[in-house]
Amino acid sequence: MAKKLVTPEVFRKKVADQSDLFLITERAQGVYHEFLPQGLRVIKTPKELIFPEWEGVYRFSFQDRSWKVWEIETGDFSPRFLFLLPCEARAVIEVLDGNFLQKDYIDKNYWQRRKNLHLIVLGCYTIPKTCFCSLVGGNPLWRDGRSLFVLPFQGELYVENDETMLFGEGKSVDAREEETLATREEELKASLPPPLPSDFPQKLYAHFDEGIWKDLSWRCINCGACTFLCPTCYCFDLSVEGRLRGLTLKTWDSCMFPRFTLHASSHNPRPTGKERVRQRVMHKFSYLPLREGYYGCVGCGICREICPVNWDIRETVERMAKYLG
Numbered sequence: 268m269a270k271k272l273v274t275p276e277v278f279r280k281k282v283a284d285q286s287d288l289f290l291i292t293e294r295a296q297g298v299y300h301e302f303l304p305q306g307l308r309v310i311k312t313p314k315e316l317i318f319p320e321w322e323g324v325y326r327f328s329f330q331d332r333s334w335k336v337w338e339i340e341t342g343d344f345s346p347r348f349l350f351l352l353p354c355e356a357r358a359v360i361e362v363l364d365g366n367f368l369q370k371d372y373i374d375k376n377y378w379q380r381r382k383n384l385h386l387i388v389l390g391c392y393t394i395p396k397t398c399f400c401s402l403v404g405g406n407p408l409w410r411d412g413r414s415l416f417v418l419p420f421q422g423e424l425y426v427e428n429d430e431t432m433l434f435g436e437g438k439s440v441d442a443r444e445e446e447t448l449a450t451r452e453e454e455l456k457a458s459l460p461p462p463l464p465s466d467f468p469q470k471l472y473a474h475f476d477e478g479i480w481k482d483l484s485w486r487c488i489n490c491g492a493c494t495f496l497c498p499t500c501y502c503f504d505l506s507v508e509g510r511l512r513g514l515t516l517k518t519w520d521s522c523m524f525p526r527f528t529l530h531a532s533s534h535n536p537r538p539t540g541k542e543r544v545r546q547r548v549m550h551k552f553s554y555l556p557l558r559e560g561y562y563g564c565v566g567c568g569i570c571r572e573i574c575p576v577n578w579d580i581r582e583t584v585e586r587m588a589k590y591l592g
């Protein structure tokens with residue numbers, strides 16, 4: 268793995284000179300604004316680039332007494348580089364890729380966008396107050412080993428995996444610097460709260476019917492804001508626009524909405540906030556880890572920041588972990 272040190276001035280200039288190529292998430296900009304030029308395109312969450320708020324899936328038309336159906340293809344995307352925090356990168360690589368690029372099914376339009384989106388993981392050298400990544404197996408310097416990685420180090424920027432020299436040639440990292448970096452990383456990880464117990468998903472699953480869910484959920488008003496800003500939430504709805512001619516739309520949806528599970532028979536298996544909040548927690552902390560081996564939450568804390576009534580997923584999970592013993 269190529270490792271180098273680049274001065275902040277060179278780094279900023281290289282990004283400024285190729286600014287059309289770069290995008291940044293709002294959270295990454297909050298942490299790294301001093302190292303980056305002004306004017307980069309800022310997005311709220313990485314998912315909006317690869318799993319857009321809405322898109323057409325197919326067109327249909329009734330012509331000459333028969334139905335004609337065409338798939339809507341996304342088309343080609345030019346390569347882009349996205350600056351994002353470790354938790355946001357983990358949301359893309361583990362959760363979104365895990366869902367849309369499965370062994371037996373690949374979402375073509377997702378892949379069209381994803382294959383040209385290169386992630387530049389910006390290590391968190393200041394940790395946002397609302398974050399809790401270590402509880403779900405992450406850490407402020409998490410990276411997958413293949414993506415570009417950047418971290419301020421001794422007045423310069425440490426860069427990993429810049430095969431295309433996006434940030435210039437830089438200076439190679441010597442053995443002493445490498446050791447200092449590794450020690451710092453170990454110390455940082457050791458200072459973080461430990462992960463949830465490994466049997467937490469199983470225990471949570473076994474306590475689906477506990478009365479405590481009512482107490483944990485009453486505050487939530489089911490507005491859905493947390494779902495839309497969550498970098499890992501990927502539920503969508505399919506709706507048909509038009510009768511004899513039209514298209515099928517895929518749009519973001521939220522399990523927090525009362526009609527999300529409403530059946531055509533008018534039966535609703537999740538009729539109150541209790542069932543909907545429980546679903547949000549169970550899906551992320553029990554069903555996904557049991558089925559796929561990873562949590563559906565990366566501990567970014569954005570839902571804690573934006574919830575209008577301060578419903579707090581960390582508090583909920585920690586209360587549940589204590590309750591389950």
Ligand code: SF4
Nearest residue numbers: 487488490491493574
């Ligand atoms: S947890 Fe908060 S943001 Fe999420 S649906 Fe409930 S009230 Fe809205």
Ligand code: SF4
Nearest residue numbers: 497564565567568570
């Ligand atoms: S902390 Fe909230 S917004 Fe972030 S991944 Fe977990 S559920 Fe989603």
